[in-house]
Amino acid sequence: MILDLPVGRALHRFRRLNGIKQGHVAELFSVSQGTVSRWESGTHEPEIQHRERIFAMIAAKANNDADAALRRLVCGSTMAVHLVCDATHRLLAASPSRVAGWASHADDFIGRSLWPFASPEIVAAEAGLRDRGWFEQPGQRLRFHTGYNDSNVVVVRPSLMQWETVPLADGRIGRLTTTIE
Template sequence: MTQDLPIGRALRRFRRLNAIKQGHFAELLGVAQASVSRWESGTHEPDAAHREKIAALIAAQTGSDADAALKRLVETSTQAVHLVCDATHRLLAASPARAASWNADAGTYVGMSLWRFATREIILAEAGLAAAGWFERPFQTLDVRTGANGSREIPVSPGRMRWETIPLSGGRTGRLTTTLG
């Protein structure tokens, strides 16, 4: 589900924002602290089983009352916007304008990663986030140019989009993605 998605830097940000030491996170995963360090630095990637455990621990959700207003704002926005977990790209909410551009019911994708619909440009922009300090601070904004992804299901059209991180409850981080005119 989250294979191919860089997760080490998102883990680092999650730990820092929640004041969790590498050693404690390593205990939760049943690995050495050095493994967590290597994942966070990008020198190694976790295997599939550990990747899924990490994603489960750091994944953002909007099921809590604390995030209900944000979810409602996204779901009633007139702009083409959607909110995903910044670490896993799992869909948290989509506006009617965004859902209208999809050939699928947005509700069926809530909780599912949209990473498989990423364009080459989105993948390249994601790969550059760590070097740009994206995972070092909680509030980030980036404008991204993208081409089409060729998907009939969840199409991405050529154009510009803005990524903005939004702190969510429980120390998780969401990414608001807005299509720019």
């Protein structure tokens, strides 16, 4: 579920990349600047209604003309690759090789979070991103081994997986997920 994802560091990165001050975010959410600071530092998690609004604000869409080339590259790749919003894990594009084992076509998942299909290793890798400085700047890359996810809908098989952050035209961050082996 999307609400289980960490939101503070993603909000911090989105704010920095888009030149938005904490005070402005505080005004948008009717909270104090200190509350926004605690969200971003991870010392306090936003309440559910704030989390939903934060995810809506920072969610990447990659559905504009400026990101068309990136979507074509992903959708035309012969590798098992997909592009998700780095903050929400919503699917933005996927290659035919990636969706070959899925129970449905990629279009059925566009805009939906793939987080419910994460393997235990993917969940663990996500949990370690903050300590790696993942949300501090774009251009990050991580390789790790994953196992099965016990899903027949969106299948994850044991493999070496690579995550790379990709800046999108709207200032948000995508995550390119590639199966290496």
